[in-house]
Amino acid sequence: MGILIIFLACLVAMLLSVPAASHAGLATWFSIASASTAFVAMAVNQYLATRPTYVEPLFGGLDRIYRAHKWTGIVALGLILAHYVITPNFKGKLLTTGLNDLARLFGEIGFYGLMVLGGISVSKRLPRIAREFPYHLWRQLHRFIGVFFIAIAIHFNFIKRPFDGTAWLAIYLNVFAAIGIASYIQTQLRALLRRRRYRVVEVDRAGSATLITAEPVGRGIRAAPGQFAFIAAHRPGLREAHPFTIAGHDTGPDGVTRLTFVVKPLGDFTRRLRERIAPGDTLMVEGGYGRFSARRGGERQLWVAGGIGVTPFLAMARSMADLAGKKIHLVYCVRDAGEAIGLAHLDEARKHPQFSYTLHSSAIDGRVSPEVMKAGAGFDLDGADLWYCGPAAMRQAIVKGFRDSGVKLARVEFERFEFR
Numbered sequence: 082m083g084i085l086i087i088f089l090a091c092l093v094a095m096l097l098s099v100p101a102a103s104h105a106g107l108a109t110w111f112s113i114a115s116a117s118t119a120f121v122a123m124a125v126n127q128y129l130a131t132r133p134t135y136v137e138p139l140f141g142g143l144d145r146i147y148r149a150h151k152w153t154g155i156v157a158l159g160l161i162l163a164h165y166v167i168t169p170n171f172k173g174k175l176l177t178t179g180l181n182d183l184a185r186l187f188g189e190i191g192f193y194g195l196m197v198l199g200g201i202s203v204s205k206r207l208p209r210i211a212r213e214f215p216y217h218l219w220r221q222l223h224r225f226i227g228v229f230f231i232a233i234a235i236h237f238n239f240i241k242r243p244f245d246g247t248a249w250l251a252i253y254l255n256v257f258a259a260i261g262i263a264s265y266i267q268t269q270l271r272a273l274l275r276r277r278r279y280r281v282v283e284v285d286r287a288g289s290a291t292l293i294t295a296e297p298v299g300r301g302i303r304a305a306p307g308q309f310a311f312i313a314a315h316r317p318g319l320r321e322a323h324p325f326t327i328a329g330h331d332t333g334p335d336g337v338t339r340l341t342f343v344v345k346p347l348g349d350f351t352r353r354l355r356e357r358i359a360p361g362d363t364l365m366v367e368g369g370y371g372r373f374s375a376r377r378g379g380e381r382q383l384w385v386a387g388g389i390g391v392t393p394f395l396a397m398a399r400s401m402a403d404l405a406g407k408k409i410h411l412v413y414c415v416r417d418a419g420e421a422i423g424l425a426h427l428d429e430a431r432k433h434p435q436f437s438y439t440l441h442s443s444a445i446d447g448r449v450s451p452e453v454m455k456a457g458a459g460f461d462l463d464g465a466d467l468w469y470c471g472p473a474a475m476r477q478a479i480v481k482g483f484r485d486s487g488v489k490l491a492r493v494e495f496e497r498f499e500f501r
């Protein structure tokens with residue numbers, strides 16, 4: 082649904098360019114239509130970067146919003162290139178010359194800036210280059226896309242063009258200019274507006290992961306079990322916010338809700354977090370985000386966790402009372418039993434007759450198969466939901482396994498631990 086709305090917003094720009102620019106010739110119209118559509122796509126792109134929680138249902142979660150953000154960016158880049166290559170011919174329709182020259186300059190600044198930053202973002206995904214461009218550097222540079230968007234808005238308003246400011250196209254684009262600029266400002270101020278201050282109360286450096294528990298200093302975030310938050314700490318090397326699922330929301334007798342994050346040390350940030358974070362540290366938390374909530378699911382649910390992908394299930398298992406009326410079985414896949422996290426919470430959840438779980442160790446039991454999952458669940462998986470969090474390849478293998486064995490799943494919901 083979200084993608085359809087973006088498509089329609091872009092289509093309207095293209096349609097409005099017909100009365101506004103078609104009299105200037107086909108090439109000029111095409112160039113203006115490309116630029117107008119690109120501009121709307123860029124404004125939407127800025128809006129999606131604000132992490133708008135209220136439109137998550139339209140896209141299916143923040144990870145999908147980020148995918149839409151990426152694709153609107155790529156489409157905008159292609160269209161801007163088309164506008165640049167096919168130079169419009171305005172046949173002498175001029176505004177003041179000085180403003181025109183300035184607008185041309187802003188257009189060039191915007192064009193080259195977007196091409197360089199967009200190029201870096203696209204090349205970052207290429208297998209050989211991915212490692213060479215550090216993520217934090219890319220993030221810092223990526224912020225400037227909003228500045229180039231403003232340059233393009235100035236370019237569009239003051240460049241000579243075959244329609245005036247009262248044309249529907251001009252009005253439409255200016256609405257998107259306002260949306261894009263307001264979104265950019267909001268994204269830059271997000272840290273101030275949405276982050277909540279927490280104090281770390283416990284750090285447990287377990288074998289395969291670091292467990293961090295923190296309590297709010299003042300107002301905490303609002304989050305549901307299964308959602309994630311961005312966290313950053315006031316320590317060198319830990320100031321950049323990273324996304325982690327909230328594996329536990331525990332409200333104590335004092336009424337304070339403490340959050341627990343379970344972090345696998347896989348890269349620079351997560352290793353530094355393990356080494357440096359300590360009780361008493363300030364943690365900045367922004368969330369909750371995401372739509373991975375079994376409350377939305379059917380009556381029979383098979384949950385499958387691969388490794389650290391157990392974190393949303395830990396949170397949901399810990400609030401099993403919210404899932405009354407559902408029958409749930411969790412298959413927790415680990416390489417060996419020593420890697421497993423939070424078994425005490427799963428044992429506690431098992432006291433609810435609606436919930437059961439099995440720990441599947443691939444070192445001993447091999448790959449998890451539909452037969453193993455069927456036997457563990459103890460209820461018919463035909464027509465049941467699959468809720469999955471873990472490596473994508475494992476998810477594909479599991480879905481294929483069910484399909485091949487004739488089990489028709491009602492829905493497959495999954496959380497990606499990456500934004501792509």
Ligand SMILES: Cc1cc2nc3c(=O)[nH]c(=O)nc-3n(C[C@H](O)[C@H](O)[C@H](O)COP(=O)(O)OP(=O)(O)OC[C@H]3O[C@@H](n4cnc5c(N)ncnc54)[C@H](O)[C@@H]3O)c2cc1C
Pocket residue numbers: 144216309321322323324325326327343344345346347348349350351352371389392496497498499500
């Ligand atoms: C919705 C969601 C929930 C997650 N929940 C958990 C969890 O509960 N436990 C857990 O251990 N891991 C979780 N992750 C994964 C975790 O966020 C990454 O492992 C971590 O950010 C990698 O950082 P790094 O510097 O240690 O690794 P690096 O090797 O430096 O980065 C690896 C990749 O992680 C991504 N990444 C790096 N920095 C950021 C950032 N600031 N924001 C977004 N992505 C970034 C990039 O794609 C990068 O290429 C989750 C991820 C997402 C998207």
